[in-house]
Amino acid sequence: MAGKPKLYYFNGRGRMESIRWLLAAAGVEFEEEILETREQYEKLLQDGALLFQQLPLVEIDGMKMVQTRAILNYIAAKYNLYGKDQKERAIIDVYVEGTADLMGLIVMYPFLSAKDKEKQLTVIIQKATNRYFPVYEKILKDHAQDFLVGNQFSWADVHLLEAILMVEEKKSSILAEFPQLQAYKARISNIPTIKKFLEPGSQRKPVPDAKYVETVRRVLQMYF
Structure with missing residues (x-):
């Protein structure tokens, strides 16, 4: 019997959070090795685990997988x-x-200067309101089904809910003009595996704080 997937990343969201979400949605338990030092990162490099010298890294089914999209594809299919x-x-x-494009703006937000954060927040809200959320609102309205694709719970639903919650953390009223998405959010949030992941004490990470940003910068030597 294969062991639990093991996730190597910082104690924060970043590019690993969507992987945590997808595993949790599938009802898969996973372990995490939290990177806190440059030495941990260099050991992964020396061991050849980081194919392109980048995180995240996931050990699953005897493989050491890198590249976020490849990892997500594998988990979704499996x-x-x-x-x-x-x-x-x-x-x-x-x-x-589509949701990844929107979420990418938010993932980079904590690493910006105060001035750039103000600009980025405006972009996030504007694009969510005018470009991305209207698309999903129309999809849900047009096909009148519980889920985005094939009336079956899929990776697309997991990703969209994650994106909605991320934007709501920036502007709590973001769904005010999107009744379909409001109902959708409530519906998907109530799926047992998702509901469990949203409860306190789960492996879902909080909004990135200054400590997380400093750790990432120190470990990856992202000072410029």
């Missing part, structure tokens, strides 16, 4: 969260890429 056929998989990819 746990039946990637549609029933090639066409559904393509649609899921489209929706996931």
